[in-house]
Amino acid sequence: MSLDLYYHPYSRAAGTLWALEEVGVPYKLKVVDIMKGEQKGPELVALNPMGKLPTLVDGGVVITEGAAIALYLADRYAAGRLAPALDAPERGTYLRWAFFAPSVVEPAVMAKNSGWEVKEISAGWGNHASMLAAADSAIAGRQFVLGDEFSMADVVLGGLLRFLIGFKQIDATPTFSAYVERLEARPALQRAEARNQAMRQELGLQ
Template identity: 75%
Template sequence: MPIQLYYHPYSRAAGTLWALEEAGVAYDLVVTDILKGAQKGPDLVTRNPMGKLPTLVDGELVVSEAAAIALYLADRYAPGRLAPALDDPQRGTYLRWSLFAPSVIEPAVMAKGAGWEVKEMSAGWGRYDTMIASAESAIADRDFVLGSAFSMADVVFGGTLRFMMDFKQIEPTPTFTAYVQRLDARAAYQRANARNQAMRKELGLQ
């Protein structure tokens, strides 16, 4: 049975298409109308009590959270190609920046946008400017997070940067812009982007 992805083109599941295309596995989309609250219906909630997208079903296994899904796909379907081996020292860097995206970039951007008053020592994401400097350090003077080799970390980390820049939540610095341009040139990203655009048109969302 192909993998099933509970999906809507205006959700984080749109980015999961890129991870699936990079992994090179067959998948079916379960279109879930988040504009009508379908993600809170029993079909999805029985699989993911959060009632959120993306949610991936692989046989009997359910995986939620975009970063977790991407890392799962790399480990299961593209080990050594998209994910460093367990005993590869590069795996630490791979995990570091993959998890930096949802646990530091996203909340730092939200905190800045919402004007949250938090103490840097209490907030796991620190300060916005420190987050930006740290994110730039991950890709400074290299093509990808792991250097010259593309990995699933770039789907998670780079996909987050692209999204934030598209919505003007992060300044498109020269480092970020050049990095995202390299990611945009990947055939798997272009396939995923084309499918997302086609789904938006099919659903009348353009």
């Protein structure tokens, strides 16, 4: 059964292609013209009340939120290869850093760049400096989040760090830069990037 990804190459769904390419199962792209606001149309809102991308449909199952989609794909289609077993000791580390990306890294960056006035004790993301130090600790001295073993946690955390560095929203520290270089050597990421690029050209977005 094919997976259907509601997608636009200039949306977060572009990153979901990497997760799909890593698991290696067939999928179809359902292009949503976000420039025209189609993500707020009845078809997508019926699936995802937020009217946002990515939205993945796997048979009768609907999954939204990029990190949730990635972890779902790993558990369902690549358990033991991209996701530690439920009773594996490394499962905790895997979940910890996968959830750290959208829950701490992204809001901390947005808070700093937008000048939000928040109380550190009240904000779930703490502060920008402690976020960066924690993210560094997740990969410092190791190849990937789980050590020498690549996992879907690297797609989630590493994908976000790669995006933020690419758009100069965080500094490209030696630790982060070396990590991103290792990720960019992944054939699945290269295939995803090629498909995103092809879709941009097909849609006349370049």
